[in-house]
Amino acid sequence: MTVAKVYTPEIQLDHVSMRFQTDKTEVVALENVSVDIQKGEFVSLLGPSGCGKTTLLRIMADLIQPTSGEIKVAGKSAKEARLAQKYGIVFQSPVLYDWRKVKENISLPLEMTGVKKGERESRVDELLQLVGLTNFQDKYPWQLSGGMQQRVAIARALAMEPEILLMDEPFSALDEFSRERLNEELLSIWSKVKNTVVFVTHSIPEAIFLSDRVFVLSPHPGRLAAVVDIPIPRPRKQEIRQSKEFYQLISGIRNIFEGV
Amino acid sequence: MRNTFVLSRSRWTPTLSWIIGVLVIWEVCSWLLLHVIQVPLAQSKLPFIHMLAQTLIGYGTTLLTEGWVTFKNAGIGFFVGATAGLILAILMSISKWIEQLTFPYAVASQMIPILGLAPIVFGIVRDDQLARILIAGYITFFPVALNVLRGLRSTNPSALELMYSYAAKPWTIYWKLRFPGMLPGLFTGLKIAAPLAVTGAILVELMGATNGIGVIMLRNLYYGPSHIYMFWLTVITGALLGILSYSIISFIERWITPWQPEYRPSGGED
Numbered sequence: 318m319t320v321a322k323v324y325t326p327e328i329q330l331d332h333v334s335m336r337f338q339t340d341k342t343e344v345v346a347l348e349n350v351s352v353d354i355q356k357g358e359f360v361s362l363l364g365p366s367g368c369g370k371t372t373l374l375r376i377m378a379d380l381i382q383p384t385s386g387e388i389k390v391a392g393k394s395a396k397e398a399r400l401a402q403k404y405g406i407v408f409q410s411p412v413l414y415d416w417r418k419v420k421e422n423i424s425l426p427l428e429m430t431g432v433k434k435g436e437r438e439s440r441v442d443e444l445l446q447l448v449g450l451t452n453f454q455d456k457y458p459w460q461l462s463g464g465m466q467q468r469v470a471i472a473r474a475l476a477m478e479p480e481i482l483l484m485d486e487p488f489s490a491l492d493e494f495s496r497e498r499l500n501e502e503l504l505s506i507w508s509k510v511k512n513t514v515v516f517v518t519h520s521i522p523e524a525i526f527l528s529d530r531v532f533v534l535s536p537h538p539g540r541l542a543a544v545v546d547i548p549i550p551r552p553r554k555q556e557i558r559q560s561k562e563f564y565q566l567i568s569g570i571r572n573i574f575e576g577v
Numbered sequence: 578m579r580n581t582f583v584l585s586r587s588r589w590t591p592t593l594s595w596i597i598g599v600l601v602i603w604e605v606c607s608w609l610l611l612h613v614i615q616v617p618l619a620q621s622k623l624p625f626i627h628m629l630a631q632t633l634i635g636y637g638t639t640l641l642t643e644g645w646v647t648f649k650n651a652g653i654g655f656f657v658g659a660t661a662g663l664i665l666a667i668l669m670s671i672s673k674w675i676e677q678l679t680f681p682y683a684v685a686s687q688m689i690p691i692l693g694l695a696p697i698v699f700g701i702v703r704d705d706q707l708a709r710i711l712i713a714g715y716i717t718f719f720p721v722a723l724n725v726l727r728g729l730r731s732t733n734p735s736a737l738e739l740m741y742s743y744a745a746k747p748w749t750i751y752w753k754l755r756f757p758g759m760l761p762g763l764f765t766g767l768k769i770a771a772p773l774a775v776t777g778a779i780l781v782e783l784m785g786a787t788n789g790i791g792v793i794m795l796r797n798l799y800y801g802p803s804h805i806y807m808f809w810l811t812v813i814t815g816a817l818l819g820i821l822s823y824s825i826i827s828f829i830e831r832w833i834t835p836w837q838p839e840y841r842p843s844g845g846e847d
C-alpha cells in the first residue's frame with residue numbers, strides 16, 4: 318500500500334473490544350468497535366442503556382484500557398494525551414467535590430494547570446454566567462439541584478478549553494428548555510474553540526442537533542451499528558428542529574434501532 | 578403563646594431543660610437515699626447538689642488551677658498523639674508495605690491496659706508532666722490513625738478519576754482530594770480521643786503526680802467522709818474537662834468542615 322495518509326484522525330479506535338469479568342459471568346461491553354474521529358469534529362454516541370457508551374468514552378479518556386484493540390489519540394497513545402492534559406470530561410454523574418463551593422469546583426482544572434488567581438477568577442465568572450449559576454457561586458454542591466450540579470460539572474469541563482471534550486449525557490438531568498439552550502450554547506462555544514467533542518446521549522434529536530456525525534451503538538454486545546452523517550449546515554438554530562430534514566434524520570436513526 | 582413558641586424552638590432549650598431535669602432528679606434521689614431509704618454513707622453515694630454548690634464557692638479556684646494543669650498536659654499529649662496518628666495514617670495510605678509493617682503493632686499497642694501502662698511509663702520517665710503527655714498521646718494516637726486511614730482510603734473512585742483525567746501528580750491528588758476527603762474521619766478520631774486523653778492524664782495523676790485534678794481527687798478520697806463534696810467536685814470537674822475537650826473539637830470541626838452532611842439542615846427544621 319502506498320496511499321499516503323492526508324490527515325491523522327484525532328481519535329482512532331481500531332477493533333476495540335472490552336470485556337468485564339464479574340464473578341462467574343463475562344460481560345462483553347464492546348465488540349470490535351472501530352471509529353475515526355476527526356480533529357474539530359463533533360460526534361455523538363447514541364444508543365440504549367447498557368450498550369457501552371460510557372465504556373467507550375472511558376476508553377477514549379484512558380480511564381480504562383480495552384481488552385483488545387488499539388486506541389490512538391492524535392497519533393499517540395491515549396495515555397500520552399491524558400498526560401498532556403488534552404481532556405475535559407463531563408461524567409455521567411456530576412462528581413463535584415463536597416468541600417468546594419460552586420466557583421471553587423469550576424476553578425479546579427484551572428488550578429491543576431497552574432492558571433494565575435486573577436485569571437482564574439475572571440474565567441470562572443464567565444463560565445458561571447454561561448451555565449447560569451452566577452447567583453449560586455458561593456453555594457456548596459449539596460445546596461444545588463441535580464441539574465444545577467450537572468451544569469457546574471459542564472462549566473468545570475469547559476474551563477480549560479480542552480482539545481478533546483468528552484461528555485457523558487451531560488444534559489440528561491436538565492429540563493427541555495435548559496437543555497435546548499445549553500445545546501445551542503455548547504455549539505457556539507465549540508464553534509469558537511473548535512475542539513473535538515464526543516457527546517454521549519440517549520436522545521436522537523439532541524444527537525442530530527449537535528453532531529457532525531452520530532455513531533449509533535447497539536447493545537449486547539455493544540457494537541457500532543451505523544454511522545450517520547448530519548449534513549445540516551451550521552450555525553444551527555433551534556428552528557432546524559422543525560425542519561423536514563431533521564425529521565427525516567430522526568426516522569432514519571429510529572429505523573436503525575428497529576432493524577437491530 | 579408567641580414567646581413559648583420562640584423558646585421551644587431555641588437551640589439551647591433542650592440542653593437546658595435536660596440539665597435542670599438531671600439536677601432535680603439528682604437532688605431528689607440524694608434526699609431519698611439519706612432520709613427515706615437511709616443507706617449508710619448516703620452522701621458519698623449521691624451528695625446533695627446544694628452542698629456541692631456550697632463547697633464549690635471556696636474550692637472553685639483549686640479546681641480551676643488543678644483542672645487547668647490536667648487539661649494542659651492532656652492537650653499537649655493529645656496534640657502530639659494526633660499528629661503522630663495523622664502522619665502514620667498518611668504513610669500507611671501511601672505504602673501498603675508500611676501498613677503491613679506497622680499496623681499489627683498499632684493494634685497490639687491498644688491491647689495493653691492503660692491502667693498497667695501508666696505506672697510503667699511513669700516509672701520509666703520519672704516525670705509526671707511527661708508521663709501525662711505520653712499517656713494522653715498514646716490514647717489519642719490509635720483512633721486518629723485508624724479513622725484518618727479509613728478516610729484516606731474511602732476516596733470516591735469517580736472523584737479520583739477526575740484527578741486522573743487532569744494527569745494530577747500524586748501529591749496534588751493528596752492535597753486537593755484525599756486530604757479534604759479525610760477531614761471528617763480525622764475529626765471523628767479526634768472526637769473519640771479528646772475525652773480519653775483527659776481520662777488518661779487523670780489516670781497518670783492518680784499514680785502519684787504532684788499536681789492536677791487526679792491528685793486532689795485522690796487526696797480527697799483519702800480524707801474520707803469529710804471531703805465527700807470536694808471529692809465529688811473533682812470527679813465532676815474531670816467529666817467537664819472531657820466534655821470541654823469534645824466541644825472544642827466539635828467547634829473546630831464545624832468551622833473547618835462546614836460542608837459535612839451532618840451540618841446540612843434537615844427538612845422541616847429552620
Ligand SMILES: Nc1ncnc2c1ncn2[C@@H]1O[C@H](COP(=O)(O)OP(=O)(O)OP(=O)(O)O)[C@@H](O)[C@H]1O
Nearest residue numbers: 337338339344346365366367368369370371372373
Ligand atoms: N466496571 C464494570 N464492571 C463490570 N461490568 C461493567 C463495568 N462497566 C460497565 N459494565 C457493563 O458494560 C455494559 C456497558 O456499560 P456502559 O456503562 O458502558 O453502558 P452505557 O451505554 O453507558 O449505559 P447508560 O446509557 O445506562 O449509561 C453494561 O452491561 C455494564 O453492566
Ligand SMILES: [Mg+2]
Nearest residue numbers: 370371409485
Ligand atoms: Mg453511561
